[in-house]
Amino acid sequence: xxxxxxxxxxxxxxxxxxxxxxxxxxxxxxxxxxxxxxxxxxxxxxxxxxxxxxxxxxxxxxxxxxxxxxxxxxxxxxxxxxxxxxxxxxxxxxxxxxxxxxxxxxxxxxxxxxxxxxxxxxxxxxxxxxxxxxxxxxxxxxxxxxxxxxxxxxxxxxxxxxxxxxxxxxxxxxxxxxxxxxxxxxxxxxxxxxxxxxxxxxxxxxxxxxxxxxxxxxxxxxxxxxxxxxxxxxxxxxxxxxxxxxxxxxxxxxxxxxxxxxxxxx
Amino acid sequence: xxxxxxxxxxxxxxxxxxxxxxxxxxxxxxxxxxxxxxxxxxxxxxxxxxxxxxxxxxxxxxxxxxxxxxxxxxxxxxxxxxxxxxxxxxxxxxxxxxxxxxxxxxxxxxxxxxxxxxxxxxxxxxxxxxxxxxxxxxxxxxxxxxxxxxxxxxxxxxxxxxxxxxxxxxxxxxxxxxxxxxxxxxxxxxxxxxxxxxxxxxxxxxxxxxxxxxxxxxxxxxxxxxxxxxxxxxxxxxxxxxxxxxxxxxxxxxxxxxxxxxxxxxxxxxxxxxxxxxxxxxxxxxxxxxxxxxxxxxxxxxxxxxxxxxxxxxxxxxxxxxxxxxxxxxxxxxxxxxxxxxxxxxxxxxxxxxxxxxxxxxxxxxxxxxxxxxxxxxxxxxxxx
Numbered sequence: 348x349x350x351x352x353x354x355x356x357x358x359x360x361x362x363x364x365x366x367x368x369x370x371x372x373x374x375x376x377x378x379x380x381x382x383x384x385x386x387x388x389x390x391x392x393x394x395x396x397x398x399x400x401x402x403x404x405x406x407x408x409x410x411x412x413x414x415x416x417x418x419x420x421x422x423x424x425x426x427x428x429x430x431x432x433x434x435x436x437x438x439x440x441x442x443x444x445x446x447x448x449x450x451x452x453x454x455x456x457x458x459x460x461x462x463x464x465x466x467x468x469x470x471x472x473x474x475x476x477x478x479x480x481x482x483x484x485x486x487x488x489x490x491x492x493x494x495x496x497x498x499x500x501x502x503x504x505x506x507x508x509x510x511x512x513x514x515x516x517x518x519x520x521x522x523x524x525x526x527x528x529x530x531x532x533x534x535x536x537x538x539x540x541x542x543x544x545x546x547x548x549x550x551x552x553x554x555x556x557x558x559x560x561x562x563x564x565x566x567x568x569x570x571x572x573x574x575x576x577x578x579x580x581x582x583x584x585x586x587x588x589x590x591x592x593x594x595x596x597x598x599x600x601x602x603x604x605x606x607x608x609x610x611x612x613x
Numbered sequence: 614x615x616x617x618x619x620x621x622x623x624x625x626x627x628x629x630x631x632x633x634x635x636x637x638x639x640x641x642x643x644x645x646x647x648x649x650x651x652x653x654x655x656x657x658x659x660x661x662x663x664x665x666x667x668x669x670x671x672x673x674x675x676x677x678x679x680x681x682x683x684x685x686x687x688x689x690x691x692x693x694x695x696x697x698x699x700x701x702x703x704x705x706x707x708x709x710x711x712x713x714x715x716x717x718x719x720x721x722x723x724x725x726x727x728x729x730x731x732x733x734x735x736x737x738x739x740x741x742x743x744x745x746x747x748x749x750x751x752x753x754x755x756x757x758x759x760x761x762x763x764x765x766x767x768x769x770x771x772x773x774x775x776x777x778x779x780x781x782x783x784x785x786x787x788x789x790x791x792x793x794x795x796x797x798x799x800x801x802x803x804x805x806x807x808x809x810x811x812x813x814x815x816x817x818x819x820x821x822x823x824x825x826x827x828x829x830x831x832x833x834x835x836x837x838x839x840x841x842x843x844x845x846x847x848x849x850x851x852x853x854x855x856x857x858x859x860x861x862x863x864x865x866x867x868x869x870x871x872x873x874x875x876x877x878x879x880x881x882x883x884x885x886x887x888x889x890x891x892x893x894x895x896x897x898x899x900x901x902x903x904x905x906x907x908x909x910x911x912x913x914x915x916x917x918x919x920x921x922x923x924x925x926x927x928x929x930x931x932x933x934x935x936x937x938x939x940x941x942x943x944x945x946x947x948x949x950x951x952x953x954x955x956x957x958x959x960x961x962x963x964x965x966x967x968x969x970x971x972x973x974x975x976x977x978x979x980x981x982x983x984x985x986x987x988x989x990x991x992x993x994x995x996x997x998x
Binding site: 429430431432439443444446473476477478479480481482497498499500501502503505506507508509510511514515516517518519541542543544545600603604605 | 649650651652656657658659661662716719720721722723725726728729731732734736737738739740743795796799800801802949950953954955956957
């Protein structure tokens with residue numbers, strides 16, 4: 348009852364993997380990971396990942412912690428030069444984040460209120476449409492992924508992204524100034540990139556595959572719950588769907604038809 | 614026929630050595646860029662394409678412009694152009710070589726360039742641009758070479774070349790249409806998001822390409838015994854005149870839509886180019902220079918007396934070349950990134966190594982062009998003798 352063929356095959360597959368020595372094999376390759384993934388199976392089964400950012404609850408401390416957690420997790424170096432900087436998650440004020448919501452009588456406290464920006468993991472992503480090598484593509488769970496080993500660095504995706512969410516490695520990230528990055532690479536379990544490839548937020552695919560929340564969400568949760576809410580839009584009972592049904596939210600440049608999956612509670 | 618390129622006077626060899634030196638300097642700068650990354654250029658996360666892609670775009674136009682000789686000759690049976698079709702085809706070869714090199718030097722990871730073929734992606738316009746540019750290069754090599762070697766032997770070109778010639782005509786239109794589609798289909802880049810982009814590209818190409826061809830014809834006449842012909846140059850002048858008028862008309866259409874609708878996103882790019890935006894006025898003198906040259910070109914091209922006189926026609930052609938180069942080889946790309954998605958303006962200007970690499974690519978194109986034109990001239994002189 349209530350189990351269709353696809354689900355049955357999935358359950359059977361997981362059971363077989365765990366039962367037939369699969370766990371032992373996984374333990375050798377990645378000790379401890381399999382327990383984590385089995386315990387939190389729902390987080391690895393999203394169909395359309397999304398994030399809701401609760402703007403009134405955001406403050407500088409939370410945002411800085413989120414950015415630091417993200418950039419440490421993903422070996423994003425600090426260059427100290429806006430021309431070549433790489434950023435996955437960053438702060439920007441309302442006025443520049445929503446340039447089409449301009450209103451000259453809006454109060455200063457909203458106009459220059461800072462919020463967090465990242466890749467919107469659009470449902471209709473122009474970056475994936477233009478990439479000539481499929482180095483950026485959309486996964487079945489909606490995540491817009493990057494393959495840094497295939498990217499030729501043509502930067503067509505950067506021209507196509509209407510959100511400025513993509514960064515290019517103008518130089519070698521391993522040659523980023525040492526005084527600004529004393530501990531680089533900050534996470535030896537995550538690759539550093541080579542020069543000449545484009546990179547961006549991946550909704551922490553490496554973490555959600557292990558059943559963990561994205562690094563920024565985890566960092567925010569440590570300070571305050573429900574500031575960054577991450578979940579599955581396809582599930583009508585999910586946390587994000589509940590938050591979206593109870594709050595008024597906006598998205599960046601919705602009239603471009605890209606269907607961004609980061610929502611902002613104003 | 615290649616042996617003909619190995620026999621030349623001192624001026625010929627001097628010119629080739631001069632180009633080789635510039636190519637060498639460009640190569641040196643490219644090796645530096647290859648090692649350090651594209652941070653040695655003026656490009657940034659906000660203006661992420663620059664001088665290289667702009668040169669590429671302009672030169673696709675020059676390549677496509679060559680068709681303005683083939684089309685009247687083969688579709689309208691305008692026999693006079695038979696004398697110079699090969700000049701148009703060889704100019705296209707040199708221009709496409711430069712296009713491909715400009716794409717190459719712009720890549721962050723050039724060693725992976727074959728990924729475009731290994732993972733063919735039909736939804737990417739860049740994939741199609743790769744196909745049409747290489748196809749056009751291939752077509753022009755086949756056609757130009759076979760037509761010229763047949764002419765040398767006093768024969769008509771082989772029959773199998775004829776369908777390729779007919780194919781090359783719509784193909785020329787395709788290269789610049791596809792190149793326009795690189796820009797004209799991107800959401801959020803208002804300056805580029807215009808349905809008339811491909812039409813604008815073609816009109817400026819059909820002005821700039823034949824204008825360069827006229828200048829090359831005049832040089833060929835000066836340095837060799839081969840005269841491309843008075844009538845040929847005059848007809849080309851008429852083509853340049855029509856194309857330039859249409860080109861300017863299309864640009865004015867952009868102004869109307871932007872400023873009558875008053876939609877800020879549509880106006881920003883044009884304001885940035887001609888008046889400056891948020892105090893950033895770097896391109897303003899350039900664009901007004903382009904405007905003055907366009908006006909001068911139009912005057913000289915529209916008045917029959919100045920169009921028919923070769924001296925003034927040459928001045929008009931130089932004006933067309935400069936004006937369209939500033940428009941496409943400088944303004945178009947930078948203005949597309951201005952303002953950025955956050956409505957901020959960031960300046961872009963090519964760095965010295967970036968300029969030397971670009972000049973090196975231009976020198977490579979002229980090196981190829983010189984050798985090809987030398988072969989044409991030698992063959993034509995041989996026949997006349």
